[in-house]
Amino acid sequence: MPEQKLDTPDGTDALGSMPSTNSPSYATHSGLQTAFDHFASRVTRWAGSPTMFCLALGVVLVWALMGPAFNYSENWQLVINTLTTIVTFLMVFLIQQSQNKDSVAVHLKLNELLAANRHASNRMIGIEDLDEQDLREVADFYTRLADRAKQVGSDRRAYSIDDEGMPERLDRTS
Structure with a gap:
């Protein structure tokens, strides 16, 4: 199977691809x-x-x-x-x-x-860069989300931060 070229026109690696040995990031190691x-x-x-x-x-x-x-x-x-x-x-x-x-x-x-995972929120990617207080706010949000899921009962619906929205102060998409 031929290897697909994942480089972008400017010579950098495409989003999501692993750096190859001839990529600029490899040379800086x-x-x-x-x-x-x-x-x-x-x-x-x-x-x-x-x-x-x-x-x-x-x-x-x-x-x-x-x-x-x-x-x-x-x-x-x-x-x-x-x-x-x-x-x-x-x-x-x-x-x-x-x-x-x-x-x-x-x-x-x-x-x-x-x-x-198409059901997961991509806004959670990189959340480790938030400070501790921001992480606590997100954790509190998930606690409320879990309480909401318990109230609904046996409904097998999956709830996500996208359903309710990231706490406004932390939403990096707006």
């Missing part, structure tokens, strides 16, 4: 960012493994067993405090990188489901 992303993914998978947990537990047990030999001194305590602080400090950045990437991927998947 940072090699450092890509390397860090791969490194962070591998390390977070490795750090969350049972083997790594057992290794960390073993280090703590060895440290605890060595306490009497060092008379539970400040230096003995400083060793574990320094080690755990350094590991925690570095892992925060690696885990956050992986979490950010996973979060973006989940949002994109949900956006695709919204865009593909």
